[in-house]
Amino acid sequence: xxxxxLFLIAMMAIGALSALxxxxxxxxxxLPTQDALNYNGWADEIGSGFPVDESILVEEVSWEGTIxxxxxxxxxxxxxxxxxxxxxxxxxxxQLVYVADPQxxxxxxxxxxxxxxxxxxxxxxxxxxxxxxxxxxxxxxTPLVYESIVADNIFQAGEVWEFVIQDYxxxxxxxxxxxxxxxxxxxxxxxxxxxxxxxxxxxSIVAIPEPSTIAFIGLAGCIGLFMRRLRVC
Numbered sequence: 001x002x003x004x005x006l007f008l009i010a011m012m013a014i015g016a017l018s019a020l021x022x023x024x025x026x027x028x029x030x031l032p033t034q035d036a037l038n039y040n041g042w043a044d045e046i047g048s049g050f051p052v053d054e055s056i057l058v059e060e061v062s063w064e065g066t067i068x069x070x071x072x073x074x075x076x077x078x079x080x081x082x083x084x085x086x087x088x089x090x091x092x093x094x095q096l097v098y099v100a101d102p103q104x105x106x107x108x109x110x111x112x113x114x115x116x117x118x119x120x121x122x123x124x125x126x127x128x129x130x131x132x133x134x135x136x137x138x139x140x141x142t143p144l145v146y147e148s149i150v151a152d153n154i155f156q157a158g159e160v161w162e163f164v165i166q167d168y169x170x171x172x173x174x175x176x177x178x179x180x181x182x183x184x185x186x187x188x189x190x191x192x193x194x195x196x197x198x199x200x201x202x203x204s205i206v207a208i209p210e211p212s213t214i215a216f217i218g219l220a221g222c223i224g225l226f227m228r229r230l231r232v233c
Contacts, residue, residue: 024191026043027113033072043208044206044208044209047180060084064145072107081165081168085155086160089157092157096136101203102193104131110134112130127191148161178201180194
């Protein structure tokens, strides 16, 4: 009976992990002057060209003048850009984080993020820590300027959001709407780095999973130890 129970829990944990769009493990470090990123661990990459339950539509639209973080505004360096994203995943996503590629700079950062997904999940070398911010409308840094359904900072299924990247500049001249795309060869994406086999990118978007999902992911690692101990006994 105990083995059956553990097996069922293991299957639930595996199901929780598979519910992550393109599971990536990130390490975030905050900057003292802005809002906290508040997360380290497994996250859920979403993007243009991803499989259906992982897909968002990304477009650049006309900037309407909102400055998310006035204290960091550097008007003589570059310009602000406004991005429109549409949730095509069929799921509600609660916390989105924009992560810049190494060639992208911006001034409304909340911190820095590094993709630390274990090999062989990520075939490319690490891009290191790159600038990142919460896509929301609360705190000192408020890049989220429009929600089409309810202004609650939840990216609901089918909803359209618009957010501003302040002082956006890409050394390669890439569009801010050119987010990390799905690697059809290896079946994955990579935060802050163009996926192997995919076109160049200027950034990525990751969604922080529900606490219950995170807990099941942690359980998945523990279940193997329990099963091994039972076999020994």
